[in-house]
């Protein structure tokens with residue numbers, strides 16, 4: 391058996407950090423060997439510093455690991471980042487400069503023209519931006535990002551439609567889970583029996599990141615997809631799983647059966663399908679009425695699928711439907727792990 395690759399994790403104690411710990415526990419290629427958090431947690435064991443919130447038990451091996459300072463020495467080439475954007479902006483480039491490959495969940499570098507905003511099933515070729523990044527910035531390593539959690543679900547739902555019919559306009563309204571705000575997140579008195587509109591900067595992230603992901607990679611740059619996206623975002627009292635109400639105008643007319651076929655047949659490139667974290671089918675369409683629902687469908691394909699339902703004709707645009715995805719899995723830790731698997735499978739991390 392091949393020896394596992396040691397990996398580090400920045401921001402290991404937070405909501406996304408915990409999901410990484412869970413998903414890396416039995417990973418066939420990667421072994422978590424270094425964890426960091428803020429100064430508050432430095433020197434404590436993981437079990438002392440993290441309020442473990444996941445249903446599966448905290449892996450014993452990680453419980454006793456000491457938290458290192460974020461920004462300090464880490465002896466692994468692959469480093470996952472679950473830092474907030476401010477810390478990421480400062481710390482990630484320093485690691486990349488010295489030769490680490492950072493697979494980041496933070497928004498800090500997502501929109502830089504030389505940084506891949508990767509969903510391997512959709513834009514695997516965008517990983518080639520790394521060559522320009524290393525050359526122009528003089529880095530031995532690299533930063534590879536995944537998108538905002540709502541953007542990933544939207545981009546997955548749109549990709550098969552954009553590939554087959556072209557997308558012209560999109561209107562999306564999100565209903566985002568509490569775990570999307572990190573821990574402790576939104577105070578209970580603000581959210582119980584309530585809905586909070588206009589999540590900070592989220593609309594703009596969804597609008598610009600979707601166009602980058604579904605854009606064209608030509609050589610070492612990306613031409614953003616020309617369609618218009620209008621997003622409105624809401625926080626709701628759901629633990630995990632972002633639900634999105636999506637209306638779409640297509641470039642060419644297509645009937646419902648063509649849309650369903652586009653989603654059902656969507657697979658992504660063959661070399662991505664073979665990766666350990668790849669879902670069998672990236673998109674699952676549910677025929678049953680009133681689905682998808684976060685409580686019932688969020689863990690579809692181990693949380694790595696975008697789950698779609700309720701396709702109907704739209705009196706304003708062409709079609710409307712509902713999409714759901716696990717925000718800390720497909721929208722964060724699972725997405726990053728898949729990105730690292732893809733880079734490893736291309737021999738970039740050797």
Ligand SMILES: NC(=O)c1ccc[n+]([C@@H]2O[C@H](COP(=O)([O-])OP(=O)(O)OC[C@H]3O[C@@H](n4cnc5c(N)ncnc54)[C@H](OP(=O)(O)O)[C@@H]3O)[C@@H](O)[C@H]2O)c1
Pocket residue numbers: 400401402403404405406407426427428429430431432439460471472473474475477495496497537538539569570571572573574717718721722
């Ligand atoms: N939650 C989601 O669904 C989601 C989805 C996609 C992307 N993201 C992104 O993922 C990142 C993490 O989100 P989260 O929800 O996990 O946040 P979180 O629960 O607040 O966790 C933040 C983590 O960063 C550490 N940290 C905070 N300030 C730091 C500093 N100045 N220096 C070093 N470490 C610091 C914290 O350590 P301590 O425990 O010591 O405070 C903790 O480990 C963010 O960039 C977020 O935008 C989140």
